[in-house]
Amino acid sequence: MSKVIEVLMQMASNAEMSNTKSLAEMLSNANLTKAQELAIQTKDMDALKVATYNLPEIRCYPILLPDDKSEEVSTLINRTVANF
Amino acid sequence: MSGSLVCVGTGMTLGAHISPISQSHIEQADIVFSLMANGFAQKWLEGMNADVRCLQGFYQEGKNRNITYNEMVEAILSEVCNGKKVVAAFYGHPGVFACVAHRAIKKAKLDDFPASMEPGISAEDCLYADLGIDPGKTGCMHYETSQFMFYKRNIDTSAHLILWQVALAGDKSLGKFSTGKAYRQVLVDLLLEHYPRDHEVILYQAKGIAIEPMREDKILLTELVDADLLMQTTLVIPPCSVMQANEELLAKLAKIDKQEERNKNRPALTLVL
Numbered sequence A: 001m002s003k004v005i006e007v008l009m010q011m012a013s014n015a016e017m018s019n020t021k022s023l024a025e026m027l028s029n030a031n032l033t034k035a036q037e038l039a040i041q042t043k044d045m046d047a048l049k050v051a052t053y054n055l056p057e058i059r060c061y062p063i064l065l066p067d068d069k070s071e072e073v074s075t076l077i078n079r080t081v082a083n084f
Numbered sequence B: 001m002s003g004s005l006v007c008v009g010t011g012m013t014l015g016a017h018i019s020p021i022s023q024s025h026i027e028q029a030d031i032v033f034s035l036m037a038n039g040f041a042q043k044w045l046e047g048m049n050a051d052v053r054c055l056q057g058f059y060q061e062g063k064n065r066n067i068t069y070n071e072m073v074e075a076i077l078s079e080v081c082n083g084k085k086v087v088a089a090f091y092g093h094p095g096v097f098a099c100v101a102h103r104a105i106k107k108a109k110l111d112d113f114p115a116s117m118e119p120g121i122s123a124e125d126c127l128y129a130d131l132g133i134d135p136g137k138t139g140c141m142h143y144e145t146s147q148f149m150f151y152k153r154n155i156d157t158s159a160h161l162i163l164w165q166v167a168l169a170g171d172k173s174l175g176k177f178s179t180g181k182a183y184r185q186v187l188v189d190l191l192l193e194h195y196p197r198d199h200e201v202i203l204y205q206a207k208g209i210a211i212e213p214m215r216e217d218k219i220l221l222t223e224l225v226d227a228d229l230l231m232q233t234t235l236v237i238p239p240c241s242v243m244q245a246n247e248e249l250l251a252k253l254a255k256i257d258k259q260e261e262r263n264k265n266r267p268a269l270t271l272v273l
């Protein structure tokens, strides 16, 4: 796994990382590039993107339709009609 | 070998939210199809399994998203049919405001393949934590924004109203990646039928990676037209009225209470033979 991802995982899953000293220590031992380390320290997401080689591009991710006629609804309509 | 499908959620924040069972499914799958919210999360997933196939390529501006979603389902199902142990990993919760996992599981089951879903931490979960909202306090309604516009809904202004995919407000073509001011004005006009002009609403974005701040921009409802809305923005509309007591129903309940009290106080009769 890439080093920057390991660092982001550590930061997100280890409560100790809210301690500035522990975070600084982890960062200095993480073997990140200078640009990545700086981007993380300054919480600069855009700079981290630029500094991270080969980052997959995500352009879009809606996965829902406003008008997805689901089974449940059509069954319900049929049942309502049948009751008239 | 018979194929199978598990749809898992990886949560909203990389590394913080994934459940042990979802992680294990990803690690043990033959193939992982993915729909992540950012490049870091995609890279993270690629570190967990050697065969991760990103579904991003199916999206195309101008292409009807219904076709996109069916193509995604087909891609997933074709590998299940090939006898593979398939995992489809989605950011957040795979079944919350997300149709691909539901469609894929349904189709797999129709074809007699084992298929199931593992929940994940959704934007909704993060929203309650980050904004300090308890949906049980006065209630909470959730709608996909365009659906909310296309259909007549009963709006309860004493509850929270949460609108998802607000950046796509009013898109009938299903092919846009965002809609413009004219569309948003229609949404604002609809909301103004129920809320005052100076009502404060919140543009919310949970953090995707540890260093990213969450977004909690408080704006006036009328400012929504010019606001910076991203694909990951959720609109939160707090209540503008107080809950009205249902006097008729309360009277009915009081009657039952009274009857029960009377029954309790009635002397017990003993049958003497």
Ligand SMILES: C[S@@+](CC[C@H](N)C(=O)[O-])C[C@H]1O[C@@H](n2cnc3c(N)ncnc32)[C@H](O)[C@@H]1O
Pocket (backbone or CB within 6 Å): A061, A062, A063, A064, B012, B037, B091, B092, B093, B094, B095, B096, B097, B098, B121, B122, B123, B124, B163, B164, B165, B166, B167, B204, B205, B206, B207, B208, B231, B232, B233, B234, B235
């Ligand atoms: C198709 S839905 C997918 C929701 C996802 N399945 C979940 O569990 O949260 C996409 C919508 O979810 C909401 N969303 C996605 N990412 C978000 C984030 N980081 N913060 C807040 N809302 C988000 C937005 O309303 C966005 O338009």
